[in-house]
Every structure is written in structure tokens, then in C-alpha cells.
Amino acid sequence: xxxxxIVSGSFFILAMTxxxxxxxxxxxxxxxxxxxxxxxAIVISLISTVxxxxxxxxxxxxxxATSIVADIQLIASATVWAFAEYVIxxxxxxxVTVIVSLAGGALLANVISVILYIGDTLKSKR
Amino acid sequence: xxxxxxxxxxxxxxxxFLVLIVTFSISILGLVLIPGVDDSGNVYQMTFFDAFYFVSxxxxxxxxxxxxxxxxxxxxxxxxxAIYFTVIGWFYGIGAIVSLVQDEGLRKALNRNAFxxxxxxxxxxxxxxxxxxxxxxxxINRINGYDYRVVVLDKSEDKIEELILENFYPNVxxxxxxxxxxxxxxxxxxxxxxxxxxxxxxxxxxxxxxxxTICNILNKKIDIIVxxxxxxxxxxxxxxxxxxxxxxxxxxxxxxxxxxTAPHIWLLExxxxxHILKLKKRDLFPKGKYLIYGYGRMGYAIIKGLQxxxxxxxxxxxxxxxxxxxxxxxxxxDEEDVSTLIELGVKDSVCIIAAxxxxxxxxxxxxxxxxxxxxxxxxxxxxxxxxxNMFQAAxxxxxxxxxxxxxxATYNYIARPLADIFIQESRKKDEEWATIIVEMLNNITGMNxxxxxxxxxxxxxxxxxxxxxxxxxxxxxxxxxxxxDRNELLNIVYLLLKRGxxxxxxxxxxxxxxxxxxxxxxxxxxxxxxxxxxxSNIYELEYVLGYRV
Numbered sequence: 001x002x003x004x005x006i007v008s009g010s011f012f013i014l015a016m017t018x019x020x021x022x023x024x025x026x027x028x029x030x031x032x033x034x035x036x037x038x039x040x041a042i043v044i045s046l047i048s049t050v051x052x053x054x055x056x057x058x059x060x061x062x063x064x065a066t067s068i069v070a071d072i073q074l075i076a077s078a079t080v081w082a083f084a085e086y087v088i089x090x091x092x093x094x095x096v097t098v099i100v101s102l103a104g105g106a107l108l109a110n111v112i113s114v115i116l117y118i119g120d121t122l123k124s125k126r
Numbered sequence: 127x128x129x130x131x132x133x134x135x136x137x138x139x140x141x142x143f144l145v146l147i148v149t150f151s152i153s154i155l156g157l158v159l160i161p162g163v164d165d166s167g168n169v170y171q172m173t174f175f176d177a178f179y180f181v182s183x184x185x186x187x188x189x190x191x192x193x194x195x196x197x198x199x200x201x202x203x204x205x206x207x208a209i210y211f212t213v214i215g216w217f218y219g220i221g222a223i224v225s226l227v228q229d230e231g232l233r234k235a236l237n238r239n240a241f242x243x244x245x246x247x248x249x250x251x252x253x254x255x256x257x258x259x260x261x262x263x264x265x266i267n268r269i270n271g272y273d274y275r276v277v278v279l280d281k282s283e284d285k286i287e288e289l290i291l292e293n294f295y296p297n298v299x300x301x302x303x304x305x306x307x308x309x310x311x312x313x314x315x316x317x318x319x320x321x322x323x324x325x326x327x328x329x330x331x332x333x334x335x336x337x338x339t340i341c342n343i344l345n346k347k348i349d350i351i352v353x354x355x356x357x358x359x360x361x362x363x364x365x366x367x368x369x370x371x372x373x374x375x376x377x378x379x380x381x382x383x384x385x386x387t388a389p390h391i392w393l394l395e396x397x398x399x400x401h402i403l404k405l406k407k408r409d410l411f412p413k414g415k416y417l418i419y420g421y422g423r424m425g426y427a428i429i430k431g432l433q434x435x436x437x438x439x440x441x442x443x444x445x446x447x448x449x450x451x452x453x454x455x456x457x458x459x460d461e462e463d464v465s466t467l468i469e470l471g472v473k474d475s476v477c478i479i480a481a482x483x484x485x486x487x488x489x490x491x492x493x494x495x496x497x498x499x500x501x502x503x504x505x506x507x508x509x510x511x512x513x514x515n516m517f518q519a520a521x522x523x524x525x526x527x528x529x530x531x532x533x534x535a536t537y538n539y540i541a542r543p544l545a546d547i548f549i550q551e552s553r554k555k556d557e558e559w560a561t562i563i564v565e566m567l568n569n570i571t572g573m574n575x576x577x578x579x580x581x582x583x584x585x586x587x588x589x590x591x592x593x594x595x596x597x598x599x600x601x602x603x604x605x606x607x608x609x610x611d612r613n614e615l616l617n618i619v620y621l622l623l624k625r626g627x628x629x630x631x632x633x634x635x636x637x638x639x640x641x642x643x644x645x646x647x648x649x650x651x652x653x654x655x656x657x658x659x660x661x662s663n664i665y666e667l668e669y670v671l672g673y674r675v
Contacts, residue, residue, distance in 0.1 A: 039158075039174055043151040050144050054137030082175040 008051040012063075012117050015041070015048045015070065016110035023107050027100040028093050038081070038103065042074045045106070059120050066113035073106035131235050138226050142219035149215035153181045153208035160204055164195045185212035237301070238313065244299035245315040250275050251322040253351075253540065254314045256305035256337060258285045261327055263292070264533040269541050271296045274322060279305050279314050306336050308344065316344050323349030323540075327372065327532055331359045342366050351536055355423050370539055374532045375427035382431030384553065385411040390560030394552050398545045399534050402574045403567055408523055412503045413437070414476030419444050419491050424481040424507050424528070440470050446484035458490035467498060477503040481526075485509050489520055544579045544646040548622050551631045563632070567648055570617050575648045577621065580658075582643045587661035593671075594641050600671065603635035607670045609656055617653045622646035 019041045025032030049067040052060060077099050084095045157177035164170050172180075176194055183190050184205070197205065226232060252275035255262045262278070270276045271294075278300040280286050289300045303310035305326070315321050326337045331354060338352045351370040354360045363371045384392040389405055397403045416432055416439040418425055425441060432439045450456055472478065478495040480488035485508055492504045505524040508517055517525050538546050552560060567575055584591050593600060602623075608614035623633040624644040630637070647654065660666045668674040 035174060036158075039151070039155065043147060046147045047144060050140055050147065053140045053143070054133055056133050078174070082173075085173065086175065 008048070009117065011044060011048040011051055012110075012114055015044045015067075016107065016114050018044050019070070019074070019103060019107045019110050023100060023103045025100075027097050027104075030091055030096045030099070033100055033103075035081070038074070038078055041103065041106070042071075042078060045070050045074055045110070059116060063113055063116060066109045066116070069109040070106040070113070073102050073109065077102035077106070131232065131239060134229075134232050134235060135226060138222065138229070138232075142222040145215045146219050149212045150181055150185065153185070153204075153212050154178055156204045156208060157181065157201065160200050162195060162201050163198050170195075181208065181212060184209060185216045187213060187216075241299050241301040242313055244297070245277055245313070245318065248275050248277075248299075248315070248318065248320055251320050252277055252315070252318075253322055254279065254311070254316060254324045256280075256324065256326045257328050258289050258300070261529045261533045261536075262325065263289075264530070265325065265537055265540075266294060266298060268537050270294055270298060273541055277314050279303050279310055281305065306333065306340065308340055311340065311344060316341065316348065321345070321348055323351055323370075325351045325536060325540075327351075327353040327536065331355055335359065335362060338363060338366060338368055342368070351539060353532060372532055372535050372539070374528045374535070375423050377531050377535060378424070378526050378528075379427040379431040379434075380553075382411070382428060383434045386413065386432075386435040386437060388557040388560060390557055390564050391552055391555065393564060394560055395549045398538065398542070398549055398577070403564060404573050405564075412476035415439065415471065415474060417470055417472060417475040417478045417495070418442065419478065419480045420446070420482035420488075420507070422481070422483070424526075428479055428481060440475075442466065442470055444482060446482040446487050449482075449487060450484070456484055456486040456490070458487055459494040464494065464498070467495060472498045472502070475499065475502060477505065479505040479507075481507040483507075483509055485516070489516065489522075492520070492522060542579060544622055544624060544644055545577065547624065547629055548631070548646055551622070551629060555631075567619060570619055571648050571650060571653075575650060576654070578647045578649065578654050580645050580647065582639060582641055582645070582661070589664040589667040590639070590661040591641055592664065593667065594639065599638050601636050601638055602633060604671055605639075605657065605660055606635070607660075609660055609666045609670060612670050612672065616649075616656055618647055618649040618657055620645060621648050 018037060022033055022037035022041050045067065049064065049071055052064040052067050055061075055064070080095065080102065081099050084091055084099070088095070154174065154177040157172050157180060158174055159171075161169050161171055172194075180193055251273070253269070254277045255266065256279050258278050258280040266276050266278070275296060276294075276298050278286070278289060278298055279302075280289075280300070281302065281304045283302045286300045286302050289298065301310075301314065303313065305311070311324075316324065324337070324341045326334050326341075328334050328337075334352045334354065338350050341348065341350050349370055350368050351372060352363060352368060353372050353374070354363055355373060355375055360371050360373055360376075381392060381395070384395065389410055393401070393403065393405050393409075414437075416437055418428055418439055418441045421441060421443045422445075425443075429439065429441065446456075449458075453460070472495050478492060480491040482488055482491075488506045488508070492506055495502055496504060503524075504522045505526070506517060506522050508514070508525050508527045514527075552563075580586050582590060582594070590600065590605075602620050606616050606618060606620075608616055620633050620635070621631075622645070623630040623637070624646075625640060625642070647657065649657065660670050665674065
């Protein structure tokens with residue numbers, strides 16, 4: 001058992017679960033998606049990306065890649081939201097769907113990342 | 127290896143990034159949660175965007191002021207906490223990045239990377255030189271950029287810095303590394319397709335043999351030029367199938383032997399190393415009783431040469447270290463020394479050799495002997511190249527500088543292979559033969575002729591190879607004609623022709639030239655230039671051969 005493994009593992013999973021928490025709900029209704037959850041998802045996703053830095057293995061590289069994808073999706077989602085709020089000053093169905101579905105894409109990347117992580121854990125014999 | 131640098135950077139940046147993310151997010155969250163009051167007194171909550179914007183410029187100490195509205199005191203309390211929190215995080219991050227740039231490990235990795243790239247990009251054949259010192263420096267000066275490039279490994283950082291300050295052109299890739307480590311040899315390009323060989327001339331025989339063994343395992347195809355200073359060591363290297371063992375003491379021993387028994391053979395060899403092609407009286411080794419001061423490897427080599435030549439000798443075993451300890455002086459010649467000199471028979475000796483490891487001691491021994499016997503022939507071992515002027519001023523007949531001999535021999539082996547073969551072959555001949563050769567060379571090419579090595583191929587002899595490929599028979603004599611008037615002879619002498627593994631010493635001028643022949647030509651600059659024109663220019667060649675008027 002390794003403290004770094006526990007912390008980083010929990011952040012990988014947390015990134016997925018918080019991401020799911022934001023994504024869950026009617027994709028056309030913004031009220032069902034909390035801005036605080038998006039914020040938490042971004043922060044945790046960034047932290048889990050940093051946790052994956054510096055791992056020289058092949059798996060480490062793939063994990064880092066999925067994590068970066070999740071970051072990009074989530075930040076894009078937040079950017080669209082801010083743009084809708086301040087520039088367009090209107091939330092159409094389309095905008096709301098874009099915000100939620102971008103987070104959905106991030107969720108997918110996080111799921112892949114967690115699956116890889118679990119697979120690696122199962123593979124190791126110790 | 128590029129990868130490695132990225133990993134080092136990423137790993138180091140992990141902590142600062144985490145600190146930044148955590149401090150930023152806590153500050154942002156706090157600002158969003160605390161209710162504020164706008165200009166008209168309404169309560170509002172900052173959005174995440176507002177908070178992110180504000181924290182970004184606050185943390186980086188840019189500070190545009192309070193936005194979007196002036197803060198109330200709840201907000202200010204939080205902000206004053208957040209300022210210290212984020213600014214410290216930010217500074218820590220910047221500090222970490224700056225220290226990363228100065229990081230020893232990273233710098234080493236970057237240097238190593240640059241060195242490997244340089245080695246990788248070498249397109250000409252190159253030698254790996256292990257250890258940088260005055261010997262290898264003189265080798266680098268002579269071969270770098272001419273036919274070969276050079277890569278240097280040395281375990282001392284100072285030496286490498288010294289090399290970099292030399293500003294060799296073309297650049298000599300150099301790196302700090304232990305030459306006995308496989309990894310370092312691999313980085314230095316021992317597996318590179320252009321790697322011609324490894325040169326290891328360390329003072330310590332153990333190091334040399336270790337390196338030779340490793341190199342031999344790593345790459346069988348390369349030349350391993352290695353120094354050995356004892357016969358056992360030479361045997362060991364022979365068992366590894368290494369042919370290029372340089373033993374400076376063996377060279378000295380042979381020179382003494384030939385100097386005494388066959389001065390013209392000696393002269394031919396010395397000429398290959400830059401001596402003029404004339405036997406001066408002061409060069410002649412006298413015959414009679416030899417007196418040797420100093421023993422060790424050098425003394426042993428001298429004795430071997432003298433024994434082979436059948437010369438009577440007396441050795442005075444004297445170690446420079448013991449002498450200095452005993453007398454607290456490096457100046458030889460108190461009463462005791464003088465009486466020993468006379469006892470050993472300095473007055474009826476013809477030659478005195480000072481072969482200790484101390485230059486001053488050597489000089490003073492010879493000086494004293496000369497006082498006692500003005501006609502005595504003097505020979506000295508010189509240990510440091512810096513003292514050369516002093517030795518020259520002392521008018522010593524022969525000076526043996528182990529370092530220089532080693533450098534010359536290695537250079538000749540690498541860059542003048544035919545000269546090396548010529549020396550070997552001429553040693554098999556007798557004095558009479560050598561006398562004739564020297565006289566002939568003097569007659570045709572003068573007292574201080576130069577020698578050139580060339581290979582008959584498309585690159586060096588374009589016109590000649592065209593003719594040869596057509597199946598024409600061209601003899602050596604055909605080419606020895608002036609391009610101004612083909613009835614005149616050029617002042618050149620073919621000293622040696624190498625065809626595959628066969629070596630023809632003084633080849634017959636009616637011999638046909640074949641593609642791939644290697645020639646050792648003696649001439650002066652003008653005549654050799656003419657020769658080069660003739661073999662590479664179609665019109666000149668056709669004129670000389672008589673195809674064209």
C-alpha cells in the first residue's frame with residue numbers, strides 16, 4: 001500500500017463521480033445542473049491530471065491523455081456557460097445542451113481513465 | 127532520452143501545480159459563496175467567472191482593483207486571507223520552475239541529450255577518444271576535420287571545460303563520463319555506423335585493458351587503439367585480437383636499436399614523423415659504452431634496445447622520488463654524485479642516458495656528465511611537454527618524450543596508415559637498402575621531402591579511374607610525367623603500393639595501376655599538385671598518356 005496511490009486513485013474516481021453528478025439530469029434544463037458541481041469537477045479533474053504527471057509507464061501516458069481530454073471538455077463547458085451568461089445573455093436549449101454534453105464527453109474520458117486504472121490494478125499480482 | 131527530460135520536468139512540476147490549483151479553487155469558491163453588495167445596494171453573488179477573473183489577477187499580484195463592484199467587508203476579509211494564500215502558492219510555483227531550470231539533474235540530462243544529438247548527426251567517420259590530456263589534444267588537433275571527426279569522453283568536468291574552451295573546429299562533441307562504463311561508451315556512439323574506433327591512451331594499464339575488453343564486447347568491428355606499457359599487457363591485448371596496441375617504450379627500444387645498427391632505417395622512420403631526410407652527425411648514435419641513469423619501464427626499454435644491438439652498458443638505478451627525498455634537491459651533482467659518475471666510468475663512456483621521471487634531474491645529470499666528459503653523447507627522457515624549450519637550449523643530442531611518441535604513433539596509425547606500413551616493412555630490410563633509398567629520395571625530391579597518401583578511386587583520381595574502368599593499362603611510370611611537357615619527369619617517388627592485403631615496397635615503375643590501389647608518394651608540394659591534376663583531370667591525363675597532343 002502506498003499513500004500516493006491511495007490519494008491519486010481517489011482523485012481519479014472522484015473526478016469521474018463528480019463529473020457524473022454534474023452531468024446527471026435533464027440535458028435541456030440548466031437548473032438541474034449545478035454550477036458548483038461543474039466547478040468541483042474542473043478542480044478535481046485538474047488535480048487528477050497533475051497526479052498523473054511524471055508517470056513514465058505506457059499506462060501512465062494513456063491515463064494522462066484521458067485526463068487532459070476531460071480537462072479540455074470541462075473547461076470548454078465552463079467557457080460556453082460564461083459566454084452564454086455574459087456575452088449572449090440568453091440560455092437557449094441549444095446552449096444548455098452544449099454545456100451539459102461537453103461535460104458528458106468529459107465523463108466518458110473519465111470513465112475510460114478509471115477502467116484503465118482498475119484494469120492495471122487487477123493486472124498487478126501483488 | 128528526450129523523453130527523460132520531459133518526465134523530469136513534469137515530475138518536478140507536480141507539487142507546484144497542485145498548490146496552485148488548490149489555492150485558486152479555495153479562493154474562488156470563497157468569493158462565490160460570500161454575498162456582496164452592488165452599487166445600488168442590492169445583494170448579489172459573484173459568479174464563478176467574476177471570481178476566477180478577480181483571483182487570477184490578485185494571485186499574480188497584478189491587481190486591477192475590486193470587480194465587478196466594490197467589495198463589502200465580508201468579502202475583504204476573505205480576500206485578505208486569499209491574497210496571502212494564493213500569492214504564496216504562486217510564488218512557490220514560480221520558484222519551483224526557476225529552480226528547475228537551474229537544476230543540476232536537468233542540466234545534465236539536457237547536456238547529455240545535446241551530446242547524443244551531436245554524435246548522432248556525425249556523418250563522417252569518427253574516433254572516440256577517452257580521456258582528454260596533452261597527448262589526445264595533439265591527436266585531436268591533427269585529425270579533427272581532416273579525415274575524421276572526434277568525440278571525447280573524460281570523467282573530469284574540468285577537462286571537458288578545458289576542451290570546450292579550445293574551440294576546436296569542427297566542433298568536438300565532449301561529455302563528462304566514466305569511460306569504463308558501457309552506458310557512456312554507448313552514448314559516445316560506439317554503435318554508431320560511422321564509428322571507426324576507440325582511442326584509449328590512459329597512463330594506467332588497468333584502465334586501458336578494462337576499456338579494451340568492454341569495447342571489444344560492445345563492437346567487434348571498430349579499431350581499438352590502446353596503450354600498453356608492459357610486455358604482459360601487450361600479450362593480454364593480443365589475446366583479445368587487438369592489433370593496434372601502442373607501446374611507447376617498445377617504440378623507444380626499437381628506435382635505439384635501429385639508431386645504433388642501421389641509422390638509415392632509423393632516419394626513414396624519423397622522417398615519417400617529421401625529421402628532415404638527412405643524417406646529421408649529431409644524430410648518429412655512437413658505438414661504445416653506454417651509461418644509463420634511471421631504471422623503470424623506460425630504462426628497461428633502453429636496455430632491451432641496447433642488448434639487441436649488442437652494446438655494452440652500465441645501469442645506475444636511480445629513482446627521482448628517492449633522490450629528491452634523500453637530497454632535498456632536484457639538482458644532481460654533489461661530490462657523492464660526481465664520484466659515482468666517475469666510478470661508473472663516465473670518462474670512457476660514449477653516451478649517457480638520463481631516464482628518470484624528473485626533468486630537472488635528467489637535465490642536471492646530463493650537464494654534470496658533459497662537464498666530466500665533453501665529448502659524451504647525451505640522451506634524455508622528457509616527461510612534460512612544457513619543458514621542451516629548456517631541453518632544446520641544453521643542446522641534448524636526443525630527447526625522448528613519451529607523450530609525443532604516443533601521440534605521433536597514434537596519429538600515424540589513424541591518418542597515415544601507409545607510412546606506418548612503410549616503417550614496418552623498411553625494418554625488415556638492411557642498412558644498405560635504406561642508404562640507397564635515402565640517397566635516391568634526396569636526389570629526386572630534396573633534403574626535406576613530404577609524403578602523401580592517396581587511394582586510386584573515383585573521388586581522388588576521377589580521370590584515372592575513368593581510363594582504368596575502360597580497361598586501359600596504365601603503369602606507374604606513365605603518370606610520372608610533367609603536364610607541361612610529357613617528356614619531362616615529375617619529381618615524385620612511389621615509395622609503397624598497397625593492393626588489398628599485398629604490399630609492394632618500392633613498386634616497379636612498369637607495374638600496372640588497378641582501381642583501389644593505395645599509394646605512398648614522396649614529393650614536394652608543387653610536384654604532388656601536378657600529380658593530383660593528372661589523375662583527376664581528363665585532359666591532363668590524356669595529354670600525359672599521349673592520347674592528346
